[in-house]
Amino acid sequence: MELTIVKTENPKTMPPESELGFGKYFTDHMLVVEWSAEQGWYDAKILPFGRIDLHPASTVLHYGAEIFEGLKAYRRADGGVQLFRPMENVKRMNRSAERMSLPTMDEGEMLSLIEQFVRLEERFVPHSFGTSLYLRPFLFGNDECLGVHAVHRATFMLIASPSGSYYKEGINPVGIMIENEDVRTVRGGTGYAKCGGNYAASTRAGERAAKKGYSQVLWLDGVERKYIEEVGAMNVMFKIGGKIITPKLTGSILPGITRMSCIEVLKKEGYEVEERLFSLEELVSALENGALEEAWGTGTAAVVSPIGKLAIGDKEYVVGGGAIGETTKKLYDILTGIQWGKREDTYGWVYPL
Numbered sequence: 031m032e033l034t035i036v037k038t039e040n041p042k043t044m045p046p047e048s049e050l051g052f053g054k055y056f057t058d059h060m061l062v063v064e065w066s067a068e069q070g071w072y073d074a075k076i077l078p079f080g081r082i083d084l085h086p087a088s089t090v091l092h093y094g095a096e097i098f099e100g101l102k103a104y105r106r107a108d109g110g111v112q113l114f115r116p117m118e119n120v121k122r123m124n125r126s127a128e129r130m131s132l133p134t135m136d137e138g139e140m141l142s143l144i145e146q147f148v149r150l151e152e153r154f155v156p157h158s159f160g161t162s163l164y165l166r167p168f169l170f171g172n173d174e175c176l177g178v179h180a181v182h183r184a185t186f187m188l189i190a191s192p193s194g195s196y197y198k199e200g201i202n203p204v205g206i207m208i209e210n211e212d213v214r215t216v217r218g219g220t221g222y223a224k225c226g227g228n229y230a231a232s233t234r235a236g237e238r239a240a241k242k243g244y245s246q247v248l249w250l251d252g253v254e255r256k257y258i259e260e261v262g263a264m265n266v267m268f269k270i271g272g273k274i275i276t277p278k279l280t281g282s283i284l285p286g287i288t289r290m291s292c293i294e295v296l297k298k299e300g301y302e303v304e305e306r307l308f309s310l311e312e313l314v315s316a317l318e319n320g321a322l323e324e325a326w327g328t329g330t331a332a333v334v335s336p337i338g339k340l341a342i343g344d345k346e347y348v349v350g351g352g353a354i355g356e357t358t359k360k361l362y363d364i365l366t367g368i369q370w371g372k373r374e375d376t377y378g379w380v381y382p383l
């Protein structure tokens with residue numbers, strides 16, 4: 031795909047790394063690619079970062095045709111920049127697009143666009159360990175018409191945000207509450223797609239949990255309200271009797287790249303990993319008889335997020351003495367070591383630019 035680059039005339043100054051936070055600052059440019067049913071993908075451009083013009087009838091504003099991805103560009107100690115398994119994000123973006131009747135893009139083409147964009151914005155990749163340039167590709171239906179049908183026009187964009195360390199104040203285990211009312215998605219729904227609508231529908235439960243003093247909710251399946259699915263917007267893993275258990279991908283769970291990477295690392299480190307249905311009942315009995323050793327969420331933002339407290343109904347359980355467990359810590363060290371280039375990548379996961 032031919033890419034036109036229009037450089038900004040007002041380059042920004044990079045904010046101090048200690049003040050970055052998450053998703054607050056953006057780089058100088060943004061990538062925009064248009065799609066139409068007649069022409070396919072066309073008009074790929076990198077433009078100065080700025081507001082976009084939408085027709086008030088644009089599909090995304092009415093029918094929620096929107097998907098996104100989240101990945102990071104990491105600064106290695108030697109000054110170079112690398113991505114982590116970016117092809118997995120590209121493939122997932124296409125699977126999400128297919129689910130939402132949005133156009134897919136050639137995998138190599140999408141990866142090449144991401145790569146060219148990151149190269150241009152390289153100076154925004156911060157240098158401290160734990161910080162990164164967060165990359166947000168997204169795609170939305172953009173017909174200028176209120177008719178309900180598969181879109182005839184769509185827009186793919188990529189923006190990037192220099193972001194601070196998720197664990198600026200150290201890794202503190204979080205409190206989680208079982209969600210009994212709302213469900214995130216259902217089998218046959220959009221759970222495996224990274225679409226904005228899933229987030230809109232799950233915000234309410236997260237807010238309710240926050241009011242009760244918990245960081246996030248533990249989602250149960252939408253059909254039987256019996257099996258554990260995810261924690262907030264992360265995948266979830268449990269260590270019981272030395273074994274690792276994680277909910278299997280049934281269609282309502284987002285197939286996390288961190289989840290997949292953790293499973294590979296755990297197996298290589300000699301752990302037995304079970305991907306299966308895991309019921310709340312089984313979790314409660316592991317909590318009651320003290321067999322639950324560790325529990326943690328996995329996702330690109332935090333890598334791993336240890337769970338220190340679990341509230342089930344009006345009972346609150348402490349997990350792993352409320353501290354980060356040995357396996358959770360090991361996963362954190364191995365994955366962040368590979369991502370920030372401090373540790374040899376024996377898996378072939380890093381993608382240097």
Ligand SMILES: *Cc1c(COP(=O)(O)O)cnc(C)c1O
Pocket residue numbers: 100224260262263264265284285286287288289328329330331
């Ligand atoms: C993005 C996401 C995850 C984590 O996926 P990663 O590829 O590991 O970042 C998990 N659950 C939900 C609902 C998500 O949107």
